Amino acid sequence: MNVVSEQTFWGPDFDALEQQDPEIAGVVLDELDRLRGGLQLIASENLTSPAVLAALGSTLSNKYAEGYPARRYYGGCHVVDRAEEIGIARAKELFGAEHANLQPHSGASANLAAYAAFAKPGDTVLAMDLKQGGHLTHGSKVNFSGLWFNPVSYTVRKDSELIDYDQVRDLARQHRPKIIIAGATAYPRLIDFAAFREIADEVGAKLMVDAAHFIGLVAGKAIPSPVPYADVVTATTHKVLRGPRGGMVLCRAEHAKAIDKAVFPFSQGGPLMHAVAAKAVALREAASAEYQAYADQVIANAQALAKSLETEGMRAVSGGTDTHLTLLDLRPVGVTGGEAEARCDAARITLNKNSIPYDPAPPMKPSGIRIGSPSVTTQGMVESDMAEIGCLLSRAVKAAQGTPAGDAELREVASAVSALVARAPAYPRG
Ligand code: DSN
Numbered sequence: 001m002n003v004v005s006e007q008t009f010w011g012p013d014f015d016a017l018e019q020q021d022p023e024i025a026g027v028v029l030d031e032l033d034r035l036r037g038g039l040q041l042i043a044s045e046n047l048t049s050p051a052v053l054a055a056l057g058s059t060l061s062n063k064y065a066e067g068y069p070a071r072r073y074y075g076g077c078h079v080v081d082r083a084e085e086i087g088i089a090r091a092k093e094l095f096g097a098e099h100a101n102l103q104p105h106s107g108a109s110a111n112l113a114a115y116a117a118f119a120k121p122g123d124t125v126l127a128m129d130l131k132q133g134g135h136l137t138h139g140s141k142v143n144f145s146g147l148w149f150n151p152v153s154y155t156v157r158k159d160s161e162l163i164d165y166d167q168v169r170d171l172a173r174q175h176r177p178k179i180i181i182a183g184a185t186a187y188p189r190l191i192d193f194a195a196f197r198e199i200a201d202e203v204g205a206k207l208m209v210d211a212a213h214f215i216g217l218v219a220g221k222a223i224p225s226p227v228p229y230a231d232v233v234t235a236t237t238h239k240v241l242r243g244p245r246g247g248m249v250l251c252r253a254e255h256a257k258a259i260d261k262a263v264f265p266f267s268q269g270g271p272l273m274h275a276v277a278a279k280a281v282a283l284r285e286a287a288s289a290e291y292q293a294y295a296d297q298v299i300a301n302a303q304a305l306a307k308s309l310e311t312e313g314m315r316a317v318s319g320g321t322d323t324h325l326t327l328l329d330l331r332p333v334g335v336t337g338g339e340a341e342a343r344c345d346a347a348r349i350t351l352n353k354n355s356i357p358y359d360p361a362p363p364m365k366p367s368g369i370r371i372g373s374p375s376v377t378t379q380g381m382v383e384s385d386m387a388e389i390g391c392l393l394s395r396a397v398k399a400a401q402g403t404p405a406g407d408a409e410l411r412e413v414a415s416a417v418s419a420l421v422a423r424a425p426a427y428p429r430g
Helices: 004-012 016-018 021-039 050-056 076-097 107-118 164-175 192-205 215-219 253-267 273-287 287-312 336-347 374-378 383-398 404-423
Strands: 098-100 124-130 150-154 178-184 206-210 232-236 247-251 327-329 352-353 370-372
Touching: 004 336, 004 383, 016 021, 016 336, 021 404, 076 098, 076 215, 076 247, 076 273, 098 253, 107 178, 107 206, 107 232, 107 247, 107 253, 124 164, 124 370, 124 383, 150 164, 164 192, 164 374, 178 192, 192 206, 215 232, 247 253, 287 327, 287 370, 287 374, 336 370, 336 404, 374 383, 383 404
Parallel strands: 124 150, 124 178, 178 206, 206 232
Antiparallel strands: 098 247, 232 247, 327 370, 352 370
């Protein structure tokens, strides 16, 4: 990572924040300490560059710019237009896409826009079951996707824990969905986009790939791209891609108008121009040779970590990973996902509990954890560090928290974590 001084890092006005609002300045600094002091293994998080943070903390936040470049509902947009034009051009170039929209505030907003472009309330949408690794916006009953549309869910196979493409085809033939969604939040393996395209074509559905998790690996040319196969690719910009929190849509030229209208004015008002500019910065970074090496290392690290945890007795769902994330079944070590999350938290290892496919336990008390390598790889860690992390994580997961011996063990793991991150810190001090 780039080395930066505290001053550069937070912009020239951090002093002003400290003077005017010490409470919030304290939150900002405490969060920086938290990032620096522990291991961030949440698969959907990353550590953005100082350049991305600078764009986010800029006066571009002030500007109302409803509409699109050169077609705005407000005056004075000629400067922010440049940020959006540059960002769109970079996204199209990086992903080989015919059209890009950088305005979605989040991945969920990008998905809402894709639904709005291709379906009407009541239409059928075929997507992966949330309990098996899908997303809330893939048809959950508590989300617009399940309330306004008719969701049909596909699953993974019980034996291999891989997507059951035969079942996807059968369900598509039976239900004739308007949209088929490929993509997940807890699926560690590559997705066969060509197979999904074939099924979508057979039933006349649009193919939407929700690439939120893995778009950064696509940007780094570390895994195959869904862009040639999909009508629309939705994504977040803050996961492996390492940009600001936000969303993005890539699509074929024939869908450009429908997608743009579905983002604004259908589902959003003014775009967040500071975030759009920060997305442009991240897209430039992602086009570099350095980022490509990063994307390869993210996968190598995820695989090394999965292997190390399997040696410690945990079971990697589907037998491993091809991506940045691993889903671990903790039943072989007799610990619940919630217990593991709490124990790791106490040891300064941040991860999340997660359901595993066909989990016999309820979603709030799932049997697994999900871990990812994007943040530790940004810190410059490599496979040998993953072996050490695997060992520490395993000690934390197995520590009987609440007993004197267990709590002592967690304290020991926490200090070993501190020593490890001191060698490859997040946001190194200048
Ligand atoms: N919350 C994201 C994740 O952690 O995967 C998905 O929206």
